[in-house]
Amino acid sequence: MKVIIADDHPLTLNGTKLFLESLKYRVVETAQNGVKALNLIHIHQPDVAIIDINMPGLDGLDILKAVKEQKLKTKIVLLTMHKESSIYQRALELGVDGYILKEFAIKELDTCLQNLNCGKKYLNTIIESDLIFDTNKMEVGLEKLTVSERKVLELIANQxxxxxxxxxxxxxxxxxxxxxxxxxxKLALPKEKNALLKWLILNKI
Incomplete structure (x- = not known):
């Protein structure tokens, strides 16, 4: 299995490379910015690209979107510190093949790559359970709204x-x-500008 790794932190990049090589995976190239990472994917057409989300040039989600839109065969694994359900949900919408938190990388990377090799996706179970919790919390919040509040919410959803x-x-x-x-x-949202509209867009309401 040919692998490309992209991360703007040299220690994380080198550590991931050495770890995968110890497991006999073939790391063909590495990159510290998103533009180079996408170029390397085009050049080498690896089986898998392990990409950090936060990178200069193009971020991990930008690369994921480009790879899927261009119908490249490379499978994208996002290796990240982000636990936010909004980022995770966006990655799912874009068709991510694997999503791993950096704190669990040593435990999960090999399993993830094995799953991808068998045609399966791999999603971090902690994020999955957090997303279910967020969805349940969202439904409970909606139940608390009055008829008038629901009508206002519906009109806000229509911008x-x-x-x-x-x-x-x-x-x-x-x-x-x-x-x-x-x-x-009632929905326990942050008190920031457009927080409600962002929540509506995220949850497709």
Whole structure:
């Protein structure tokens, strides 16, 4: 199995390379930025590319997207410190073949590559359980919303402004903003700009 590794941290890059070589995998090239990594994938057409998400030039998700859109045969494994369900979900949407947290890399990399060699995907079980927890928490949060709050949420999902929502529901903008605040609290979202719209887009509501 031919493998390419990309990581902008030299110690992690070299450590991963030595570890895989000790397991008899053939590491044909390494890269410390995303542009070089994608070029190496085109040149060598490896069986697998193990890519860090955070890299200069192109990040891991950019590379994943490019490989899938160009229908290259290389399977992409994202090796990362990110536990955020939003990043994980995006990787799934783009068709990632493997997703491993760096803290579990020694335990999981070999199993991951064996799975890929058999035509199976490999996803970190910790992330999977966290995502299920987040989804359950999301459903519980929605159940807490009143009829008015659900209607406001539906209009926000349609990217209506507070002013437009107020006009459609025959209420004041202040009341709409009050509903927004309550929804954010009930869904336990961060109090930041566009947090609610981002949540709606992420969860495809």
């Amino acid at each position: 209506k402004t507070s002013k437009q929502i107020a006009e459609l529901l025959f209420i004041s903008e202040k009341t709409v903003e009050g509903h927004r605040t309550k929804i954010i609290e």
